[in-house]
Amino acid sequence: MESSSSTSSSSTRRTTSTEITSTSLMAIQNSFDSVYSRYAREALDELPGNFTITDPSIPGHPIIFASQGFLKMTGYDRDEVVGRGGAMFQGDRTSRRSLMEVREAVRNDRSCQVSLLNYRKDGTPFWMLFHVSPVFGRDGGRVVHFVAVQVPLEGRRLRRRRSIGCRRGSGDDGGSGDYVLGCCRKEVCNDNSLEVELVSSMDHGLDHDTKELDSDKPCEATDDEKRSVMVAMDNIFSVLTHYSESTGRLVCRKRCSIPDMGLLSTSLIISLGRIKQSFVLTNPHLPDMPIVYASDAFLNLTGYARDEVLGRNCRFLGGPDTDDSTLYLIRESIKNEQPCTVRILNYRKDRSSFWNLLHISPVRDASGKVAYYVGVQIEDECKNEDRQGLSPEKRQLSVVGVVKVAVRSLSMHAGSSKS
Amino acid sequence: MLRIKRVPTVVSNYQKEEGGEATRPVGGCGRNCLKSCCIQEAKLPLYAFKRLQKAKGKDLALQECGEPPVAFLDSLILGEWEERMQRGLFRYDVTACETKVIPGEYGFIAQLNEGRHLKKRPTEFRVDKVLQPFDQNKFNFTKVGQEELLFQFESSDDGEVQFFPNAPIDVDNSPSLVAINVSPIEYGHVLLIPRIFECLPQRIDHESFLLALHMAAEAGNPYFRLGYNSLGAFATINHLHFQAYYLAAPFPIEKAPTKKIAKSNAGVKISELLKYPVRGLVFEGGDTLEDLANIVSDACICLQNNNIPYNVLIADCGKQVFLLPQCYAEKQALGEVDAELLDTQVNPAVWEISGHMVLKRKKDYEEASEANAWRLLAEVSLSEARFEEVNALIFEAIASFELEVKAETSEEEVNAAKSKARPAKAMVAGTQECLVLQ
Ligand SMILES: Cc1cc2nc3c(=O)[nH]c(=O)nc-3n(C[C@H](O)[C@H](O)[C@H](O)COP(=O)(O)O)c2cc1C
Ligand SMILES: [Zn+2]
Numbered sequence: 001m002e003s004s005s006s007t008s009s010s011s012t013r014r015t016t017s018t019e020i021t022s023t024s025l026m027a028i029q030n031s032f033d034s035v036y037s038r039y040a041r042e043a044l045d046e047l048p049g050n051f052t053i054t055d056p057s058i059p060g061h062p063i064i065f066a067s068q069g070f071l072k073m074t075g076y077d078r079d080e081v082v083g084r085g086g087a088m089f090q091g092d093r094t095s096r097r098s099l100m101e102v103r104e105a106v107r108n109d110r111s112c113q114v115s116l117l118n119y120r121k122d123g124t125p126f127w128m129l130f131h132v133s134p135v136f137g138r139d140g141g142r143v144v145h146f147v148a149v150q151v152p153l154e155g156r157r158l159r160r161r162r163s164i165g166c167r168r169g170s171g172d173d174g175g176s177g178d179y180v181l182g183c184c185r186k187e188v189c190n191d192n193s194l195e196v197e198l199v200s201s202m203d204h205g206l207d208h209d210t211k212e213l214d215s216d217k218p219c220e221a222t223d224d225e226k227r228s229v230m231v232a233m234d235n236i237f238s239v240l241t242h243y244s245e246s247t248g249r250l251v252c253r254k255r256c257s258i259p260d261m262g263l264l265s266t267s268l269i270i271s272l273g274r275i276k277q278s279f280v281l282t283n284p285h286l287p288d289m290p291i292v293y294a295s296d297a298f299l300n301l302t303g304y305a306r307d308e309v310l311g312r313n314c315r316f317l318g319g320p321d322t323d324d325s326t327l328y329l330i331r332e333s334i335k336n337e338q339p340c341t342v343r344i345l346n347y348r349k350d351r352s353s354f355w356n357l358l359h360i361s362p363v364r365d366a367s368g369k370v371a372y373y374v375g376v377q378i379e380d381e382c383k384n385e386d387r388q389g390l391s392p393e394k395r396q397l398s399v400v401g402v403v404k405v406a407v408r409s410l411s412m413h414a415g416s417s418k419s
Numbered sequence: 420m421l422r423i424k425r426v427p428t429v430v431s432n433y434q435k436e437e438g439g440e441a442t443r444p445v446g447g448c449g450r451n452c453l454k455s456c457c458i459q460e461a462k463l464p465l466y467a468f469k470r471l472q473k474a475k476g477k478d479l480a481l482q483e484c485g486e487p488p489v490a491f492l493d494s495l496i497l498g499e500w501e502e503r504m505q506r507g508l509f510r511y512d513v514t515a516c517e518t519k520v521i522p523g524e525y526g527f528i529a530q531l532n533e534g535r536h537l538k539k540r541p542t543e544f545r546v547d548k549v550l551q552p553f554d555q556n557k558f559n560f561t562k563v564g565q566e567e568l569l570f571q572f573e574s575s576d577d578g579e580v581q582f583f584p585n586a587p588i589d590v591d592n593s594p595s596l597v598a599i600n601v602s603p604i605e606y607g608h609v610l611l612i613p614r615i616f617e618c619l620p621q622r623i624d625h626e627s628f629l630l631a632l633h634m635a636a637e638a639g640n641p642y643f644r645l646g647y648n649s650l651g652a653f654a655t656i657n658h659l660h661f662q663a664y665y666l667a668a669p670f671p672i673e674k675a676p677t678k679k680i681a682k683s684n685a686g687v688k689i690s691e692l693l694k695y696p697v698r699g700l701v702f703e704g705g706d707t708l709e710d711l712a713n714i715v716s717d718a719c720i721c722l723q724n725n726n727i728p729y730n731v732l733i734a735d736c737g738k739q740v741f742l743l744p745q746c747y748a749e750k751q752a753l754g755e756v757d758a759e760l761l762d763t764q765v766n767p768a769v770w771e772i773s774g775h776m777v778l779k780r781k782k783d784y785e786e787a788s789e790a791n792a793w794r795l796l797a798e799v800s801l802s803e804a805r806f807e808e809v810n811a812l813i814f815e816a817i818a819s820f821e822l823e824v825k826a827e828t829s830e831e832e833v834n835a836a837k838s839k840a841r842p843a844k845a846m847v848a849g850t851q852e853c854l855v856l857q
Contacts, residue, residue, distance in 0.1 A: 096703070096735050097677075100641075100669055271667065274489050339505055361505075364514040389491075389582065394498035397505070401497025402489055404514055405606050409642070409667030412520045412528065 028064045028083055031055040035144055035251060040243035041065065047239065049232040050128075050150040052086070053135075056106065056143060056266050059273035059296060060085050064145070073152060075121035086148070089118040093125060102132060107267035108413065109134050109143050109255075113229065115153065115221060127153040129221040131229045134266070135240060138250035143266045145251075147240070149232045151225050264293055271406035278377040279399050280314060281363070284334070284370060288313045292372070301377060303349035314375060317356070319347035330360060337362045337370055339400075341393075343380065355380035359396045363404050365411035374403045421547035421752035425766060426536045427655045429510065430600045430610065431563040451565040453615075458588055461565055463596075464499070465586035466492060467575030468637050490639035491582065496597070497665075499569040500607050503599050508566060510534060513603040523789030525671035528775045531784035535602045535777065536764070546651045546748035549723045553620040559658035560598065560612045569597045569609060572634060580637075590616050595630055600662065604770060604777050608664035611645065619659040621650050623719040623731075629712035631661045635737030636708060642667040644734050646769035649719075651728030652745050653768035661733075662769070671774030672741055673734055677701050683820035685710035692741070696796035697772050698806040699743035700813070708737060714817050715740045721816035727809060730769035743772055744809050747799040760795055767799045 032041070032053070050070040052063045066081045074081070074089060081088075090099065098114040105112035111133040119125050128150045135145040237253045244251040264272075264281075272281070272293055278301045281293035290311045299306060302317065309316075318327065322345045333340035339361035346356040357378040365371035376396045390398065451457050503509070511534035518530040545551070553559070571594045575581045588594055593614040600608045611634055613619065613627035631645050645663040648654040677690035680700075687705040692698065700718070705711035715731070722729045722744055732741040747767050750756050763783050765771060776792055778784045783791075801809060814822070 092704075096738060097673075100673065100735075103641075104669055276489070361501075364512075366518045368515040368517045389584075390495060390498055391584065394502065395494060396498075397501040398489070398494035398498030401501045401607065402494070404501075405497070405642070405665045405667055408514055408518070408606060409665075412518055412668060 024058070024062075025083060027058055028055070028062060031058060031145075032064045035247055035249045036240055036243040037246050039246075040239060043239045043243065044236070047232070047235050049228075049235070050152070051232060051236055052081075052148045052150075054086065054146045054148070056146060056270050057273070059276075061106075061270055061273065070150060073120070073126075073150065074118070080121075091117075091119045091125065093117050102130070105132060106146060107270060107410070109136075109266050113226075118150070129153055129225050129229055131233065133233060133237075133253070134255075135237075135251050135253070136255045138244075138252050141255050142263050144249075147233065147236050149229050149236070151221070151229050151232070153221055153225060265410060267410045268406055269293070271410065272403065275399055275402055277395060277399050279403070280309070280375050280377075281372045281403065282314065282375065283372055289334075289373070298377065301348075301354075301379060302346075308349075317346040319345070319351070319353065321345050321353070322347075330358075333360065334362075334373065346377075357392065357396070359393075359400070361400045361404075363400075363407050365407055366409075367411070371407055371411065372403075374400055376400065420545060421749060422543045422545050423748055423751045424541040424543055425655075426540070426764070427542050427544075428535065428600075429602050430656065431558070431560070431567055431598070432508065432510075432601050433562050433564055433567075434558045453561050453563065453565065453568075453588075457565070458590060461588045462585040463565070463568055463588055464495065464570040465573065465581075465583040465594075466495060466570055466637075467573050467581040467583075468492075468633050469578055469580050470574040470633075490637065491580070492634070492637040493640050493643065495570060495582075496607055496609060496638065496643075500599060500609065503566070503569070506566070508599060508601060509603060510601050513608070514606060517784070519787075520668065521787050521789055521792065525674060525774060525789060526669070527671050527787075527789055527792040528666070528668060529784055529787040529792075530604065530775070530777045531781060532604065532777050533779060533781070535604070536779055544655065544748075546728070546752050547726075549649050549651045549726050549728055550622055551620060551650055551657055553618050553657060555618070558656060559618060560596070560610070560615055560656075560660065561618065561658075563598055567598050567601065569599060571595065572597055572611065572630070574633070593617055597634075603664065604775075605664040605666050607643070608662065611661040611663065613659055613661075621648075621654045621657050621659055622723055623647065623649075623716055625713060625716045627659060627661075628716040628719065629709060631733055632708050632712050632737040632740075634661075634663065635733045639736055640665070641735055644670070644732060644773075646733070646773070647731040648768045649723060649728050649730070651726075651748050652730050653748065653766045666775060670732075670734070671695075672697075672699075672732065672772070673739075679825050681814075681822040681824040683710070683714055683817070683822055685714075685820065687711050687714050687820070689714075689822070696793045697743050697745070697800040698803070699741055700810070702740040702742065703735075703738060711738075711740065714820050715742065717817050717820075718742055718813045721813055722809070725809075725812055727812075730772055732769055732773050741773070742813075743769075743799075744801055744806070745772070745799045746801055746805070750798065756798055760798060763795070765795060767795060772796060772799060 032038075044065065045068055047067065048069060049067060050073045051067045052070055053065040054061055055064050058064075062083045062085055063081055066078055071078055071081065094117045098116055101112055101114055102116075111131065113129065113131040115127060116130040117125050117127055130148065130150055132146055132148040134143040135147060136142070137144045240251055241253070272295070275295060276297060277295065278297040279295050280291045280298055282289045283292045286292075290313055291309050294306055294309045299309070302309070326342050326344045329340060329342055339359065341357070341359045344356050344358050345353055347353050357380050358375060360373055360375045362370040363372040363374050376399045378392045378396060389395075448454075448456050451461070453461075504512070513532075516530055516532045516534070518528065521527040521529050571586060571588065573595055593616060595611065595613045596615045598610045598612060600610055611631060613630050619627070631647070635643065635645050643663060643665050645661045647661050650657060672692070672695060675695040676693045678693050679688060679690045681689045683689070683705070685706045687710055688703045690701045690703070692701060702711060702715050702718075705714070719729065719731065719742065727744050728746070728748060729742060729744045731743070733739075734741065745767070747756070751761065764779050765776065770777065774792070776787065776795075778787065800806075
């Protein structure tokens with residue numbers, strides 16, 4: 001499902017998509033400018049505090065803006081951060097459970113606040129109070145971005161925190177010992193009856209562990225720190241809402257309208273963003289079954305921009321030489337809620353044609369009813385590449401699988417439930 | 420001898436009533452079975468993972484706090500599974516089964532599955548013996564058809580991940596196989612059968628457990644979890660296997676707060692579940708996957724050797740393991756379970772214990788509530804006193820890991836809300852955090 005066409009080695013390996021292509025940098029810049037205008041950057045730069053803005057609709061949910069304070073706190077340059085996911089600041093000692101809380105909040109368009117252990121560029125860990133909030137579009141009510149504020153919890157329990165012995169596992173591995181500051185053994189254990197037994201264990205590296213005991217302990221924020229998070233949030237939102245007026249794409253802090261029926265949830269968009277292949281989702285409950293999601297690879301394949309395809313029925317891909325009997329087959333399958341695979345002649349925006357190995361499958365939501373159809377496209381000529389990986393047909397089916405899991409799981413929450 | 424009657428789950432299309440003979444004649448049968456008649460010709464994808472993998476750091480870290488890109492193993496499982504689905508090998512379309520999150524603090528997940536137990540008669544299961552010898556005459560996974568197999572899963576010998584789309588099945592090489600469960604309880608429901616041709620009984624050993632952890636780590640998807648049921652804890656097939664499926668929501672057990680009890684010298688943190696109806700231990704982290712696997716399998720081996728039924732959930736991409744001793748089947752056999760609970764016919768195996776309730780009656784589905792789920796699971800749990808005893812056994816068994824045990828007065832290590840945590844059943848009398856060489 002990764003690297004759709006370029007895998008050449010005999011063994012296939014997942015690629016950690018950290019490389020940021022120039023096209024995605026454009027998308028990132030555009031994501032910010034088209035909503036707030038570029039002047040908003042200057043205004044945000046004048047705000048104190050550490051914060052980032054992310055776009056969940058871009059694959060990988062990247063950071064699209066990072067404040068000066070944030071860069072200073074983490075030790076990164078702006079271009080090392082923009083385009084990457086927030087996970088780059090996490091490491092060994094970051095609580096999985098807290099991350100799960102954040103993940104679920106983001107998936108459900110909610111805000112959330114947790115104490116989180118993060119790592120600077122130099123590998124040193126620090127505790128911070130992390131607050132993430134959705135930014136809603138005023139019309140449609142969809143989440144356009146997320147804002148995250150990070151208030152470092154410095155100053156308290158420093159002694160303990162300084163003794164964290166382990167840097168995150170990324171980057172160069174050397175020098176992890178640099179941050180191991182001595183820690184008095186007595187301080188760790190002053191129960192005399194046990195001290196004798198301790199000695200031997202100390203000599204083979206248990207020091208390390210005694211320190212970790214403290215490092216993964218959540219750090220409580222004070223009321224002051226909690227307040228400063230809210231103040232920072234207020235300031236950021238006032239800049240964002242103000243500048244969004246200039247572009248006409250108004251945003252707000254509370255969801256101002258019920259999301260349109262046809263709109264996908266943030267959680268679904270994030271899940272679909274993982275998929276690197278060409279596919280679209282169409283909604284059979286809307287008139288003429290329009291496209292409600294199109295992947296980047298689909299746009300690359302067909303040459304259209306996203307807003308040129310959303311809302312349209314896929315038939316615009318057909319053309320003068322497209323076979324009617326194939327279209328008939330597709331129609332019949334859809335009518336019967338059955339999957340189908342066809343080879344169909346399609347046309348790009350520039351009217352060049354290609355053979356499309358198209359697989360279409362119904363996708364059910366948590367109620368068990370068909371909620372969408374997914375159509376996965378493979379350009380026939382590309383078919384023979386990647387012999388050592390999954391066959392194109394299998395990769396096509398794995399897209400169907402990912403979509404089915406996402407749609408089903410993410411619609412389970414229909415009943416109101418706090419999670 | 421304690422027995423219960425239950426409807427066995429049909430995991431393979433070759434599983435007959437009473438778990439009897441395979442439906443195929445043996446010998447040159449031409450039906451793509453796994454016996455010598457057909458296995459020579461067989462080709463099956465092979466996924467070989469890198470064995471020496473550090474569990475720490477970026478390598479295995481969840482890429483994103485959102486969702487990572489789809490990993491290769493993830494797409495292999497999904498692609499092969501969807502293909503079997505389109506070939507009609509499953510007994511029903513699980514995505515057509517209604518499912519919902521039950522309102523409440525924990526978000527128990529309910530599914531209405533009326534098809535899973537149709538057309539089967541209740542069978543007797545012995546529940547008072549966690550270890551039973553493999554029985555060639557009963558249904559086992561060597562009797563499934565090749566079409567139910569998805570791929571071979573093994574460690575790579577050259578230290579790199581490898582994938583062979585069409586590998587022969589080398590019986591002498593003890594391949595581990597991944598097969599579909601034809602009665603899925605969620606999308607992607609598969610069975611991992613370690614060294615299938617060795618016909619191992621349902622019993623955890625180090626190597627097999629490590630294999631299961633590797634599968635979770637390689638899939639790299641926090642919503643793909645593996646589970647294990649021992650005999651006496653609702654395993655129905657006495658042939659070593661783990662189960663796994665996709666459900667893109669947190670399980671209630673993953674949300675429950677925990678209290679740290681100890682940490683091993685290799686960095687495995689051991690905690691106790693708090694505020695959860697089933698008492699259990701959580702094992703997390705470790706310098707390598709092996710470290711986590713070793714300590715958990717020692718704990719499992721201790722339980723099975725002491726004839727204590729248990730369930731295991733592998734979560735968070737193989738970084739977190741829940742170990743839950745249970746006594747429901749025993750209570751059921753002794754007639755100590757409420758008739759109302761029995762009526763629901765819910766068998767509290769690993770998924771149910773984790774908070775994913777598969778319900779067979781529409782009525783139960785519609786009336787599903789957190790209180791009901793809690794009531795059922797509370798019956799599954801060991802009593803506090805018994806849990807303490809069992810924990811003592813476990814800690815004795817894993818003593819060689821040089822545990823650093825946290826004593827009760829040390830600062831709370833309670834995730835989420837503070838709770839009326841019971842003191843750690845530490846083997847330590849200290850008033851401070853202490854290192855204990857066991
Ligand atoms: C999910 C989905 C994806 C589709 N993808 C394509 C495609 O890539 N190329 C194409 O020519 N038609 C595609 N179609 C088919 C057209 O949308 C349409 O169904 C077809 O032209 C026949 O219907 P019509 O007679 O209404 O045009 C897709 C349909 C669905 C439901
Ligand atoms: Zn045969």
